[in-house]
Amino acid sequence: MRLDEPVAENPLLTVEDLEVGFESFDGLAEVIDGVNLSIGKGEVVTIAGETGCGKSVTMKSILRLLNQPPARVSGEITFDGTELLSLSDREFERVKGQRMSLVFQDPMSSLNPTFTIGEQLTDTAQFGGDSDTGVVEFFRRRFSGERDEARERVLEMLREVQMPDPENIMDSYPSQLSGGMRQRALIAQALLNEPDLLIADEIGTALDVTIHDQILDLLKDLIENHDLSVLMITHNLGVARQVSDRVYVMYGGRIVETAPTEELFENPKHPYTQGLIASIPRLTGDEMATGIDGSIPEYLDPPPGCRFAPRCPYATAECEEARPEMYERGPQTGVECVLYDEAVPASERPTVEETRSHMTRRPGKQTGGD
Amino acid sequence: MKYWQYLVRRLAGILVSLIGLSIIIFTTSRVLPGNPARMALGALASEEQVQALAAEMGLNKPIPLQYLDYMRGLLVGDLGTSLETKRAVSTDIVYYLPATLELITVSMFLTVVIGIPLGVIAAQNKDGLADNATRLVAFFSVSVPGFFIAIMFQLIFGYLLEWLPITGRLGSEFGSGVSRFTGFLLVDTLLSGNLAAHVDAWAHIILPALALSLAGIGQVMRITRSSMIDVKDQDYVEAERGFGLPSWLVTYKYTLKNAFIPTLTILGLLYASLLGNAFLIELVYSWPGLASYGVTAVLNNDFNAVVGVTMTIGVAFVSINFLVDVLLGRVDPRIRLAMEEAT
Numbered sequence: 001m002r003l004d005e006p007v008a009e010n011p012l013l014t015v016e017d018l019e020v021g022f023e024s025f026d027g028l029a030e031v032i033d034g035v036n037l038s039i040g041k042g043e044v045v046t047i048a049g050e051t052g053c054g055k056s057v058t059m060k061s062i063l064r065l066l067n068q069p070p071a072r073v074s075g076e077i078t079f080d081g082t083e084l085l086s087l088s089d090r091e092f093e094r095v096k097g098q099r100m101s102l103v104f105q106d107p108m109s110s111l112n113p114t115f116t117i118g119e120q121l122t123d124t125a126q127f128g129g130d131s132d133t134g135v136v137e138f139f140r141r142r143f144s145g146e147r148d149e150a151r152e153r154v155l156e157m158l159r160e161v162q163m164p165d166p167e168n169i170m171d172s173y174p175s176q177l178s179g180g181m182r183q184r185a186l187i188a189q190a191l192l193n194e195p196d197l198l199i200a201d202e203i204g205t206a207l208d209v210t211i212h213d214q215i216l217d218l219l220k221d222l223i224e225n226h227d228l229s230v231l232m233i234t235h236n237l238g239v240a241r242q243v244s245d246r247v248y249v250m251y252g253g254r255i256v257e258t259a260p261t262e263e264l265f266e267n268p269k270h271p272y273t274q275g276l277i278a279s280i281p282r283l284t285g286d287e288m289a290t291g292i293d294g295s296i297p298e299y300l301d302p303p304p305g306c307r308f309a310p311r312c313p314y315a316t317a318e319c320e321e322a323r324p325e326m327y328e329r330g331p332q333t334g335v336e337c338v339l340y341d342e343a344v345p346a347s348e349r350p351t352v353e354e355t356r357s358h359m360t361r362r363p364g365k366q367t368g369g370d
Numbered sequence: 371m372k373y374w375q376y377l378v379r380r381l382a383g384i385l386v387s388l389i390g391l392s393i394i395i396f397t398t399s400r401v402l403p404g405n406p407a408r409m410a411l412g413a414l415a416s417e418e419q420v421q422a423l424a425a426e427m428g429l430n431k432p433i434p435l436q437y438l439d440y441m442r443g444l445l446v447g448d449l450g451t452s453l454e455t456k457r458a459v460s461t462d463i464v465y466y467l468p469a470t471l472e473l474i475t476v477s478m479f480l481t482v483v484i485g486i487p488l489g490v491i492a493a494q495n496k497d498g499l500a501d502n503a504t505r506l507v508a509f510f511s512v513s514v515p516g517f518f519i520a521i522m523f524q525l526i527f528g529y530l531l532e533w534l535p536i537t538g539r540l541g542s543e544f545g546s547g548v549s550r551f552t553g554f555l556l557v558d559t560l561l562s563g564n565l566a567a568h569v570d571a572w573a574h575i576i577l578p579a580l581a582l583s584l585a586g587i588g589q590v591m592r593i594t595r596s597s598m599i600d601v602k603d604q605d606y607v608e609a610e611r612g613f614g615l616p617s618w619l620v621t622y623k624y625t626l627k628n629a630f631i632p633t634l635t636i637l638g639l640l641y642a643s644l645l646g647n648a649f650l651i652e653l654v655y656s657w658p659g660l661a662s663y664g665v666t667a668v669l670n671n672d673f674n675a676v677v678g679v680t681m682t683i684g685v686a687f688v689s690i691n692f693l694v695d696v697l698l699g700r701v702d703p704r705i706r707l708a709m710e711e712a713t
Contacts, residue, residue, distance in 0.1 A: 096612070101612070110605045113702075127616060128614050128615055
């Protein structure tokens with residue numbers, strides 16, 4: 001059976017057949033090639049994949065952050081019943097400002113260094129999503145009682161993200177804050193206007209591991225308390241496992257596998273996913289896979305069939321000819337690989353261990369050397 | 371260390387550099403060839419008269435002693451007598467300095483209110499029509515000499531169109547209606563309650579100020595444009611847009627403040643260079659300012675006036691740079707915080 005689209009129940013955001021190309025001097029680079037994804041209300045969904053697989057481009061096309069040209073975007077992006085790509089810039093800004101919010105990758109560079117945390121966050125609380133506010137209107141509201149209310153809201157939000165000493169932080173500049181505090185400030189800023197959809201790009205990965213864990217725990221609480229739908233983008237499968245309900249694995253501009261988180265980690269299907277999971281370092285075991293051989297495809301001249309075929313240990317001539325279908329393998333589970341055709345007997349499908357055995361390895365309990 | 375402590379330390383440093391400047395200028399003015407006493411008395415005076423005057427002026431004492439005498443005078447505001455005007459140099463400076471400062475301040479004002487908005491507009495239309503137009507204007511304004519522009523302005527606006535007066539600071543018909551309070555005519559005319567004179571003062575100052583500011587406008591425009599473009603690409607600006615803040619607010623508050631930091635440094639340097647450039651403009655517009663006074667003094671070996679003018683310009687220069695430091699600390703908290711953390 002073929003899965004056209006692994007749809008979330010009660011979707012808030014759906015992306016259908018998204019294609020993004022970039023014009024360059026060498027021709028059109030077809031980076032995103034037919035991506036389908038959806039996020040249900042209250043669902044936390046992760047797009048995972050290695051650097052260059054197209055996950056950030058997917059996020060940027062949803063948020064209209066790509067400059068067109070050189071980018072060319074087609075497909076359908078529907079947010080709560082509204083088709084986003086056909087909206088005018090102004091209408092889109094309104095939807096984005098009021099209902100979507102994003103947390104950028106790097107907390108060091110995402111706060112304005114010349115304004116206090118209080119100033120930036122209070123402006124966001126007061127005027128975020130009101131992109132039509134004129135100058136006169138701005139000054140009238142800026143110097144009214146509304147400002148104090150907004151400030152109160154910011155303080156409350158800072159307490160909610162467990163910012164230490166929030167009163168003091170309000171008067172501090174970003175350079176006076178640690179990385180973890182800046183990340184908290186950014187999360188607070190993103191949640192100030194009660195968005196429905198939060199898009200988080202590599203959240204916390206710029207921080208050290210202990211803080212990273214605290215931030216993810218905090219995020220989980222916030223998602224629950226604010227009834228958020230979240231699209232997370234990460235190259236770190238551990239993050240996907242810790243926070244999300246469902247995972248999309250992306251490779252070479254396509255979704256190659258999707259499954260509920262538990263299913264994906266216990267029973268990974270696509271050889272690429274298996275390779276990713278096999279390369280997670282383990283404390284036990286005597287050998288360690290160093291990663292999947294090869295590198296992501298050249299987008300200017302991508303492989304005609306499955307884009308993973310050149311790196312896949314199980315690839316056949318069939319794989320190189322045509323793009324495989326997305327086969328449904330259980331609820332909300334799909335995999336784009338010929339090995340999962342009904343006709344293929346289950347015994348011929350690879351396991352993680354098998355995939356691991358095909359990968360370059362180095363002996364465990366030892367450092368250095370190949 | 372608090373930022374104000376850093377500034378106090380800077381002030382102490384400024385004092386030291388001013389003393390250094392005074393030593394250099396004083397010594398240079400004394401060892402230059404030419405006898406000031408002879409220059410003062412003219413070719414017809416006898417050798418005895420020259421000797422007597424030299425003794426009276428203290429010129430036959432050793433230079434270090436002359437310097438100490440000079441510095442003692444300086445502390446009570448006595449800069450010696452000008453050989454040219456026969457008045458106290460301090461009186462002359464108080465008389466001429468406001469005219470120059472007024473001219474420079476108005477040009478700085480024009481530089482800021484024209485240069486920065488044009489830079490912002492150029493940045494927002496990067497590689498568009500407005501950007502290329504301002505690029506062309508900047509190119510001409512920086513490469514055409516100020517005095518040439520000054521003469522062209524006189525020709526066009528004064529002679530051909532007859533819109534504006536071309537010389538002086540105020541029409542002669544207002545001479546008696548304005549009393550001198552500060553020496554700044556734009557202020558004095560208001561204090562005298564003479565609105566017509568105030569308008570006339572603006573009419574006189576606008577051409578020289580514009581001619582003087584053009585090169586600076588070009589520079590400020592280009593610097594503002596490139597730093598605006600830099601800042602616009604920063605994550606925090608993208609984030610602020612992403613949160614749906616009004617785009618004018620993001621541009622003029624959150625982008626411009628950061629982009630203003632390099633512009634501010636340029637403005638400080640510009641102010642100082644205007645003090646020098648003002649001379650040609652003052653000459654073209656018969657503007658009775660300090661620059662023309664200073665040049666006359668140099669040409670006539672009027673050493674007290676030379677030292678006085680140089681010291682005044684030196685003080686203005688370091689004050690402006692000090693002011694820029696204070697403002698930079700206000701605009702960019704990272705500078706202030708780095709200072710406070712450094713010690």
